[in-house]
Amino acid sequence: MDSKNMVLYGLAAIAGFFILRALYRGIRGRQMLQERLLKEYRQALNGIDRPIALAAGRAYFSFLRGNNELAQIDEQMIANDMKAMPQEKSQSLQEDSNDIISKLERLAKLKEQGVLNDAEFYEQKAKILSL
Known part of the structure; x- marks a missing residue:
């Protein structure tokens, strides 16, 4: 070669x-x-x-x-x-808690204004918190 x-x-x-x-x-x-x-x-x-x-x-x-x-x-x-993905729970929980807080604030204002008595206030409060 x-x-x-x-x-x-x-x-x-x-x-x-x-x-x-x-x-x-x-x-x-x-x-x-x-x-x-x-x-x-x-x-x-x-x-x-x-x-x-x-x-x-x-x-x-x-x-x-x-x-x-x-x-x-x-x-x-x-x-x-x-x-199978996780659902967006954190945002919906935050929205729910904001809604509950706003309802409780409105309820407290009604009690302060004298529209609701103590029994009515506590009854409505229990309904809101039981959601």
Whole structure:
């Protein structure tokens, strides 16, 4: 084997190495992106922001399909996943407590004005607090 052929084989080996490395990095990069999208989707499902969870689910399933389109079954899976999401209880509890406070304040004003006697006041107060 002459030196010219050895150089050609060496260059071919080096080129093959770089081609294989690029393919590996492309495959690994795709795997890393898929893992990141799945992680973001799971985190969004643990939160209470439904639009963020929907967007993350669509991004993940669109990536899996590879064509940036979603099938009907993808939308159904996202909807099923979103059914298990925690509901927005903190905001509704705050609204309920604000409503109760405003009702109690109005009731106290009526008692101060003499519209309600003590028995009526306590009766109405019990009704408001029992809600």
